[in-house]
Amino acid sequence: MADGGTGLLICRCEEVTQEEIEEAIREGARTVNEVKRRTRAGMGLCQGKTCRRLVERMVAEGTGQKLADVQPSTHRPPVRPVELGILATVGED
Amino acid sequence: MSPDAVVIGGGIIGTCCAYYLARSGVKVHLIESGALASGASGACEGNILLWDKQPGIMLDLGKASAALFEETVPHLPFSIEYVKKGSILAIERREDLGAVDRFVRTMQGEGVPCQTLDLSELRQLEPNLAEDLGGGAVFPDDAQVQPMLAVLAFAQAAMDHGAVIQPCTEVKSIVVSNGQVAAVETSAGRIRTHTVVNAAGAWSKMIGQMVGVNVPVVPRQGQIVVTEPVANVVRRKMMEAAYTQTVESDDQSLQIATVVEHTESGNILLGSSRQFVGFDRSVDMDVVRAIVTRAIRFFPCLKGIHAVRTYSGLRPFPPDHVCIIGEAESVKGFFVATGHEGTGIAFGPITGKLIMQMIAGQTPDLPMEKLSPTRFGRPGSPAASGANAR
Numbered sequence: 001m002a003d004g005g006t007g008l009l010i011c012r013c014e015e016v017t018q019e020e021i022e023e024a025i026r027e028g029a030r031t032v033n034e035v036k037r038r039t040r041a042g043m044g045l046c047q048g049k050t051c052r053r054l055v056e057r058m059v060a061e062g063t064g065q066k067l068a069d070v071q072p073s074t075h076r077p078p079v080r081p082v083e084l085g086i087l088a089t090v091g092e093d
Numbered sequence: 094m095s096p097d098a099v100v101i102g103g104g105i106i107g108t109c110c111a112y113y114l115a116r117s118g119v120k121v122h123l124i125e126s127g128a129l130a131s132g133a134s135g136a137c138e139g140n141i142l143l144w145d146k147q148p149g150i151m152l153d154l155g156k157a158s159a160a161l162f163e164e165t166v167p168h169l170p171f172s173i174e175y176v177k178k179g180s181i182l183a184i185e186r187r188e189d190l191g192a193v194d195r196f197v198r199t200m201q202g203e204g205v206p207c208q209t210l211d212l213s214e215l216r217q218l219e220p221n222l223a224e225d226l227g228g229g230a231v232f233p234d235d236a237q238v239q240p241m242l243a244v245l246a247f248a249q250a251a252m253d254h255g256a257v258i259q260p261c262t263e264v265k266s267i268v269v270s271n272g273q274v275a276a277v278e279t280s281a282g283r284i285r286t287h288t289v290v291n292a293a294g295a296w297s298k299m300i301g302q303m304v305g306v307n308v309p310v311v312p313r314q315g316q317i318v319v320t321e322p323v324a325n326v327v328r329r330k331m332m333e334a335a336y337t338q339t340v341e342s343d344d345q346s347l348q349i350a351t352v353v354e355h356t357e358s359g360n361i362l363l364g365s366s367r368q369f370v371g372f373d374r375s376v377d378m379d380v381v382r383a384i385v386t387r388a389i390r391f392f393p394c395l396k397g398i399h400a401v402r403t404y405s406g407l408r409p410f411p412p413d414h415v416c417i418i419g420e421a422e423s424v425k426g427f428f429v430a431t432g433h434e435g436t437g438i439a440f441g442p443i444t445g446k447l448i449m450q451m452i453a454g455q456t457p458d459l460p461m462e463k464l465s466p467t468r469f470g471r472p473g474s475p476a477a478s479g480a481n482a483r
Binding site: 047088 | 128129130131135241245260261318320321358363376378381382385386388389395396397398399400401402403404
């Protein structure tokens with residue numbers, strides 16, 4: 001947690017605070033993906049389903065972009081966590 | 094103010110070039126079309142391996158770069174999660190252990206620390222490996238970094254030495270005057286310079302075409318599966334011994350070489366595929382299934398662990414499996430640093446240092462002939478088409 005910060009968690013899975021995300025934006029992150037690379041926000045179990053919107057808004061506010069112009073994060077399968085044992089048999093008869 | 098050199102590409106190669114150039118006093122300006130680490134460097138495993146390098150120039154590059162990591166990591170502005178955790182090579186069938194042992198002796202002869210392991214020795218080091226494998230080998234010096242942090246750290250260190258790092262800037266054209274680089278036209282205006290470094294990874298062929306220099310790299314896709322964070326499934330990097338055959342293969346079809354490893358955050362990375370699908374970065378679930386099935390073959394306990402994400406990166410694949418580092422013959426001041434395929438993170442520091450040495454007029458640490466882009470000839474020449482045909 002940054003000194004004097006509130007410690008407010010934005011990404012609960014990876015325990016990333018508001019201050020850490022603000023710092024990443026100050027250091028030049030202009031997209032949700034860039035915030036993620038710098039802080040791990042959105043890299044956890046829920047893959048950003050909880051924090052994505054908040055991070056988008058923080059990026060918009062911190063960089064002066066319109067919310068609609070902020071590049072959304074990349075979505076990749078699976079949509080929710082899947083056991084590897086099940087993934088190994090997807091599509092098999 | 095005109096910089097002495099413009100580096101094109103904000104992945105590990107570009108940022109390492111910027112770092113070594115800035116550190117030696119060269120005024121350097123790095124431009125990146127998207128964000129730092131948004132290409133292959135942000136979609137890989139962060140491997141720093143020696144075992145998979147062919148003796149010769151590739152192994153020499155690997156050794157030199159591994160030493161540079163050890164030297165540089167303590168001076169970077171923040172942690173890049175560098176761990177010298179070692180690699181485990183595993184084979185399925187006991188009959189192949191003789192071949193592994195011959196390989197281990199060759200690598201020992203090359204000065205690479207390693208040791209053959211029978212099945213019980215193998216499972217002593219990695220207790221979660223399947224009971225019915227054939228044995229393997231250990232390479233204790235192999236290391237790992239978090240690749241995105243590595244790119245950001247080299248970029249920050251370059252800036253600390255005076256480099257300018259400019260993301261969201263596209264190269265429109267490169268101005269050549271009397272056979273010498275004169276300027277780079279970008280989406281953010283013209284930058285006058287006499288030196289350009291093409292470190293655009295899978296996209297470096299297009300940058301070469303702007304000045305008529307043949308850089309015959311094509312994108313080769315690699316997919317990776319990420320699991321939830323769990324404790325101690327695998328202590329080192331575990332790789333199937335067929336990994337090098339897969340990477341060295343020219344086969345156009347899908348290739349899978351099993352890699353299982355923890356990251357510092359506890360997630361396990363399962364890799365990886367090699368496939369030529371153009372610039373497509375979407376994930377193919379058939380490939381995911383093949384990767385996961387193979388990983389479970391080696392670590393049966395993975396079955397109950399959850400996958401949280403899959404991703405793919407485009408590795409810059411050179412036709413002869415040797416990376417391309419050097420100055421073009423036809424355009425003075427046009428340097429190429431690309432074609433590292435799956436070993437870009439590992440070769441980042443040595444590539445940056447060699448590029449710096451050539452630009453600063455120093456004697457490079459390694460012989461550059463085999464790495465030079467001049468080996469491909471000009472576009473349309475017999476050498477060029479021969480290289481492309483492979």
